[in-house]
Amino acid sequence: MIAATPAPPYVAVIFTSQRTDDDVAGYAAMADEMERQAATQPGYLGIESARGDDGFGITVSYWRDAAAARAWKAVADHLGAQRLGRERWYRAYRVRVAEVAREYGFDRDSMV
Amino acid sequence: MIAATPAPPYVAVIFTSQRTDDDVAGYAAMADEMERQAATQPGYLGIESARGDDGFGITVSYWRDAAAARAWKAVADHLGAQRLGRERWYRAYRVRVAEVAREYGFDRDSMV
Numbered sequence: 001m002i003a004a005t006p007a008p009p010y011v012a013v014i015f016t017s018q019r020t021d022d023d024v025a026g027y028a029a030m031a032d033e034m035e036r037q038a039a040t041q042p043g044y045l046g047i048e049s050a051r052g053d054d055g056f057g058i059t060v061s062y063w064r065d066a067a068a069a070r071a072w073k074a075v076a077d078h079l080g081a082q083r084l085g086r087e088r089w090y091r092a093y094r095v096r097v098a099e100v101a102r103e104y105g106f107d108r109d110s111m112v
Numbered sequence: 113m114i115a116a117t118p119a120p121p122y123v124a125v126i127f128t129s130q131r132t133d134d135d136v137a138g139y140a141a142m143a144d145e146m147e148r149q150a151a152t153q154p155g156y157l158g159i160e161s162a163r164g165d166d167g168f169g170i171t172v173s174y175w176r177d178a179a180a181a182r183a184w185k186a187v188a189d190h191l192g193a194q195r196l197g198r199e200r201w202y203r204a205y206r207v208r209v210a211e212v213a214r215e216y217g218f219d220r221d222s223m224v
Contacts, residue, residue: 098210
């Protein structure tokens with residue numbers, strides 16, 4: 001579930017949100033659909049998502065460049081998820097668009 | 113729980129990880145201590161964290177600039193969390209250092 005992104009630079013869109021308690025099934029269906037749609041977009045590199053029992057969640061999507069991230073925003077807005085989200089699914093959210101400069105990590109299965 | 117970050121630019125350190133099932137209490141104590149320590153560092157702007165029941169988690173810490181993020185890495189390494197984490201707490205993790213260029217959002221409590 002850790003995205004297999006290429007060597008930097010590339011763009012990360014960090015979406016942090018606090019869910020309401022409303023419409024659990026509708027929200028889950030929307031979130032799945034958004035992830036499926038994102039994966040079909042030009043310049044898509046991957047997505048990572050986590051939400052705790054307190055309803056606070058973080059989704060990071062990765063894109064080849066700022067243009068690809070902007071194009072995805074236009075599609076996402078068109079799908080209407082953010083508009084509906086404001087009213088039903090989210091108490092608050094924040095979107096931050098950032099350029100990844102470097103990365104490193106660890107994977108137990110890749111250890112010698 | 114959404115960090116109250118200032119106007120961009122600033123730096124985001126995106127830490128994504130897959131937990132093992134081991135040492136739940138020890139991990140929680142380490143995570144709390146790391147968040148407390150981060151908040152005392154120069155250039156700290158905020159932190160956001162979420163982990164689902166599947167053990168996949170994302171923590172994003174925000175810093176005034178790349179130098180502050182690097183200094184925090186040195187402190188965190190010294191605290192030993194990553195070294196121990198490799199062996200006990202994480203199946204895999206990835207750290208991405210990124211510069212936030214723009215942000216926007218929504219807060220129900222701030223609506224007129």
